[in-house]
Amino acid sequence: MEKYLYTALFAPLVSSLFVALFASRPKMLFTGVIASILIAISMVSSFVLLIDVNTHGALHVNMMDWIVAGNLYIPFGFVVDEVSVIMMVTVTLVSTVVHIYSIGYMDHDKSFNRFFSYLSAFVFSMMILVMSDNFVGLFIGWEGVGLCSWLLIGFWYHKHSASWAANEAFIMNRIADLGMLMGLFLIYWNVGSLQYEEVFATLKDLDSVVVATIGIFLFIGAMGKSAQFPLHTWLADAMEGPTPVSALIHAATMVTAGVYLVIRCGELYSMIPDVGFAIASLGAFVALFAASMALVNNDLKRIIAYSTLSQLGYMFVAAGLGAYWIALFHLMTHAFFKSLLFLGAGNVMHAMHDELNIKKMGGLYGSMKATAILMSVASVALAGIYPLAGFFSKDKILEVAFNEGAYFLWFALFIGAGLTAFYSFRLVMLVFFGEKEYIKHGFHPHEAQPFVIYALLPLGLLAVIAGWFEHQFEGFTTRLLARYEIHISHGIEIVLIGATLCIAVGGIAFAIYKYQRGGFSKTWEEGFFYKLLSNQYYIPKVYELYIMRPFTMLSQFVWQKIDMKVVDFTVDSIARTIYKTGEKSRKMQSGNLSDMLRWMVVGMVVLLVLALFYRPMA
Amino acid sequence: MITLTHYLILTGLLFAIGLVGVMRRTNLLMLFFSTEILLNAVNIGFVAVSKYYGDFTGQMFAFFIIAVAASEVAVGLGLLILWYKRNGSVDLNSLQMMKG
Amino acid sequence: MYEVIAFYIFSILTVGMFGIVVMSKNALYAMSALAGGMIFISGFFFILDAEFLGVVQIVVYSGAIMALYAFGMMFFDTTRDVSEKMRSKKIAYTLSIISAVLIVAILCMPLVSESIEASYPAMENVGNIQMVGLILFTKYLVPFELAAIMLLVAMISGIVLASKKMDEHLAIEEDECEMLKEGK
Numbered sequence: 031m032e033k034y035l036y037t038a039l040f041a042p043l044v045s046s047l048f049v050a051l052f053a054s055r056p057k058m059l060f061t062g063v064i065a066s067i068l069i070a071i072s073m074v075s076s077f078v079l080l081i082d083v084n085t086h087g088a089l090h091v092n093m094m095d096w097i098v099a100g101n102l103y104i105p106f107g108f109v110v111d112e113v114s115v116i117m118m119v120t121v122t123l124v125s126t127v128v129h130i131y132s133i134g135y136m137d138h139d140k141s142f143n144r145f146f147s148y149l150s151a152f153v154f155s156m157m158i159l160v161m162s163d164n165f166v167g168l169f170i171g172w173e174g175v176g177l178c179s180w181l182l183i184g185f186w187y188h189k190h191s192a193s194w195a196a197n198e199a200f201i202m203n204r205i206a207d208l209g210m211l212m213g214l215f216l217i218y219w220n221v222g223s224l225q226y227e228e229v230f231a232t233l234k235d236l237d238s239v240v241v242a243t244i245g246i247f248l249f250i251g252a253m254g255k256s257a258q259f260p261l262h263t264w265l266a267d268a269m270e271g272p273t274p275v276s277a278l279i280h281a282a283t284m285v286t287a288g289v290y291l292v293i294r295c296g297e298l299y300s301m302i303p304d305v306g307f308a309i310a311s312l313g314a315f316v317a318l319f320a321a322s323m324a325l326v327n328n329d330l331k332r333i334i335a336y337s338t339l340s341q342l343g344y345m346f347v348a349a350g351l352g353a354y355w356i357a358l359f360h361l362m363t364h365a366f367f368k369s370l371l372f373l374g375a376g377n378v379m380h381a382m383h384d385e386l387n388i389k390k391m392g393g394l395y396g397s398m399k400a401t402a403i404l405m406s407v408a409s410v411a412l413a414g415i416y417p418l419a420g421f422f423s424k425d426k427i428l429e430v431a432f433n434e435g436a437y438f439l440w441f442a443l444f445i446g447a448g449l450t451a452f453y454s455f456r457l458v459m460l461v462f463f464g465e466k467e468y469i470k471h472g473f474h475p476h477e478a479q480p481f482v483i484y485a486l487l488p489l490g491l492l493a494v495i496a497g498w499f500e501h502q503f504e505g506f507t508t509r510l511l512a513r514y515e516i517h518i519s520h521g522i523e524i525v526l527i528g529a530t531l532c533i534a535v536g537g538i539a540f541a542i543y544k545y546q547r548g549g550f551s552k553t554w555e556e557g558f559f560y561k562l563l564s565n566q567y568y569i570p571k572v573y574e575l576y577i578m579r580p581f582t583m584l585s586q587f588v589w590q591k592i593d594m595k596v597v598d599f600t601v602d603s604i605a606r607t608i609y610k611t612g613e614k615s616r617k618m619q620s621g622n623l624s625d626m627l628r629w630m631v632v633g634m635v636v637l638l639v640l641a642l643f644y645r646p647m648a
Numbered sequence: 649m650i651t652l653t654h655y656l657i658l659t660g661l662l663f664a665i666g667l668v669g670v671m672r673r674t675n676l677l678m679l680f681f682s683t684e685i686l687l688n689a690v691n692i693g694f695v696a697v698s699k700y701y702g703d704f705t706g707q708m709f710a711f712f713i714i715a716v717a718a719s720e721v722a723v724g725l726g727l728l729i730l731w732y733k734r735n736g737s738v739d740l741n742s743l744q745m746m747k748g
Numbered sequence: 749m750y751e752v753i754a755f756y757i758f759s760i761l762t763v764g765m766f767g768i769v770v771m772s773k774n775a776l777y778a779m780s781a782l783a784g785g786m787i788f789i790s791g792f793f794f795i796l797d798a799e800f801l802g803v804v805q806i807v808v809y810s811g812a813i814m815a816l817y818a819f820g821m822m823f824f825d826t827t828r829d830v831s832e833k834m835r836s837k838k839i840a841y842t843l844s845i846i847s848a849v850l851i852v853a854i855l856c857m858p859l860v861s862e863s864i865e866a867s868y869p870a871m872e873n874v875g876n877i878q879m880v881g882l883i884l885f886t887k888y889l890v891p892f893e894l895a896a897i898m899l900l901v902a903m904i905s906g907i908v909l910a911s912k913k914m915d916e917h918l919a920i921e922e923d924e925c926e927m928l929k930e931g932k
Binding site for chain 2: 751752755759762763766767769770775778779782785786789792793796797798800801804805808809812813816817820821823824837839840841843844845847848851852855856879880883884888891895898899901902903905906907908909910
């Protein structure tokens, strides 16, 4: 089985390196095809491993030693267990679809080859992240995906906004990664190993304060990667990248790495329920907070990005409350319907010549039926309507919140579910139905190429059926993860499901009703709440005013006062001294042998003085 | 009784005389004489050390120094004659082509 | 006792001779004084039981090298006083005196490493010349051969340099002098 493991892991790397050979050449179709094939091979291997893990249990290989220094022993070890195999399957499946989709989407881009090289490099880093059997490997993958994310957000680097967004994402993640690193150092300091197994085996002997500190630091890392408040601003700006990137990295895989980390460290977090509850509270807050921002935004991709943020909040609620398998389940279903949503949005963008304002669309159903249907399916799934995928996973999270007695969290998520349904259908209504605004702006939309639509079909199918495997999924993953018992009685459960369904359906119905009649009136847009929401609660402004500006001023001060006047001055004066010494001592070089001999004797006298007074052996 | 120190002081004195010559002389031929004095001063030192430590290495060194001095004189005089033929003078002040 | 007397006599003579070499204005005097000084130095070698080296000193230095100088001087005008335009004599003397004092000070101090061990100690019942031969042709064979090659090279170069255009006029060659001045 090891060969499947290595295939799954290294096929993306081979793809990336091979395509990188042609990175600076003009578009070559075969690079995209070969990359897609290699990623598909990785996907097939992942499925084989899934079946194997299901029958034979986890697979653990030790490829080679990496760092062996003193007490520090870190191997290149990979583990394929119930959690990582689910992640592998999800990642490679979405990646394959995105790769094939990108062949169509990036068709006219002159950096076609470079794009596939980055994309495959991302998949490789993600596989390292999920497959590693120790924290250091996880961290390598963690940084690798961060790097690829930076490369891909800033893919159109000639656009200022794109390079700015890339840097923002990278720097935000860097702040969080510091927390993660501190967590890793603390683990090594207290445990003496970074292997998952050894760490979790010795955790219970540790002081609970230490465990809590480790948990908090690791979660800070997860907050950055998964864009949780207050490090969330980068995700919306990251939409500057090409849409397949948004679908793959900023919806399905990379942003869920934080959730994966919490799930992976489940044994750690289950020892510190207070920290877990804080995580859950933050998750619930983000779920509501992000959903509210999605309500009013007019940018097609940003709406979906806020929706992603909100759904990540749901996952953290589940993970924080100890329902790890449910978090993983929602992670998987979300990956399917959210990437489908993004890829559909990509089709719309393509049809509208990169126009993103949904107010300028409307009535696109006529010209792009397939995309409209797929996106509607994804939206229904996202809204959590029975029997689509989102229903099963999201409903479970609400049940967990209720079961833990955290009624406040439950209520936040409940409201969030309604908002989710509303903004999803606001998007669908404004883009695909209603008045044909695009005619006024002179667009001629057309449906994407057929193979692109076919590539989306598996995702569409999974967005519908993924939830039906809930029990198999539970049985499979709880072999490794902690089991989660729900104690609420069947009756209340039915009531809860009904309520959630009601609010979701209500949200959808309200959106359809309102936007069929032309949406809200202009007066709404003047209101305080609208402005607050559309300005993202002024958080970017606050960051700019209170963090970026002072920091820029500090940097300028350091540059002009300290760097120029102290450091540079010192260096310059050294150079000036040397120059002046040279100018002065040039006179020594008179060309007269007598003078030279005299200088020689001076040198000899100096050496004699040294010999007289310097006694190394004495 | 004559000790090693006596010889070494003599060596130092002769060496200093040589140095005076090296710095004072501007005639190249006389400069060569002064360098011979330097070499001989060192030779006395080597042989004296050799004697007082009962080690022949010093004498060997002195022997090779004499060989080097002989070669130096042969080449140096050849160059000196060539220079004199071209310039009509062996004064140091007449050769300042290396002025920087 | 004789040793002490000999040492002081030779010392005074050598220093005096070399003083003349350094101070004299006449090249011929200087050369003669140098030859004398060389012979007195060989006296030190005899005092120090280095007979072979003493002989070599007389033969090579006083014989060969001084003869070479003498022949060399035939090219120059030796009867005339050498006029040397000395600049800043004080510096030269000060430096020399300082270095002499320093050397003496250093040499008068007890030796830094008292435990010098002879690497080629003198053997009993073996004469100086025999000993020199033994060491020179065993331990120092390669340097000895190299010295021979060096002497050969020096000899050839001396001949080549000095014999260049020997048949031509020895005074300044006009055109070459012009070229030198222009080249500068």
